[in-house]
Amino acid sequence: MTGTLVLVRHGQSEWNLKNLFTGWRDPDLTELGVQEANAGGKALADYGIKFDVAYTSNLSRAQKTCGIILDNVGQVGLETIRDEALNERDYGDLSGLNKDDARAKWGEEQVHIWRRSYDVPPPGGESLRDTGARVWPYYMTEILPRVLRGETVLVAAHGNSLRALVMVLDKLTKEQILGVNLATGVPMVYKLNADSTVASKEVLGDMSGAH
């Protein structure tokens, strides 16, 4: 066994609350989002985790979640690397639209395909595969080597940039990834083997409410 990789989706954002496609737009966390980030941080503190480094995206909601988690584990000021490679999937022309309005316009099934399929991009945006094409190399070159050196690494990012990682870590097919939704603020703790496969995975919270 080598190091530990912790993945956390940011807490609820203003646009999650308003039910808007967000993508690369940059709304803040809501009050509930701050509470969720604190709850995730507290779960990690209770777990007894100490990080060696944190990674987050270029977007405020993930950066704030990252900061709140570090505060809860008593590690304010820890080395934190921000990179656009970890940003949310670009929702293209859907960005800023209401998800229910989109269902009314294009139909429930088409919107579900845009949101959850592996390789069908929303108009002008990224599919999960496109998102993976930037997330996976970043993970392989920047994050994984540190975990394999035995470090404990936090990644605070987004629903779909993390789904791309979970797909690889959990060895999910493109059919299986359709059914995977990550809850906001719930940490996933992976211990990795020396060959970078997963030795164990623990979810510190409830993923069942995610949609």
Ligand SMILES: O=C(O)[C@H](O)COP(=O)(O)O
């Ligand atoms: O970008 C968004 O709208 C959300 O962060 C994730 O959206 P999704 O649940 O529709 O993938």
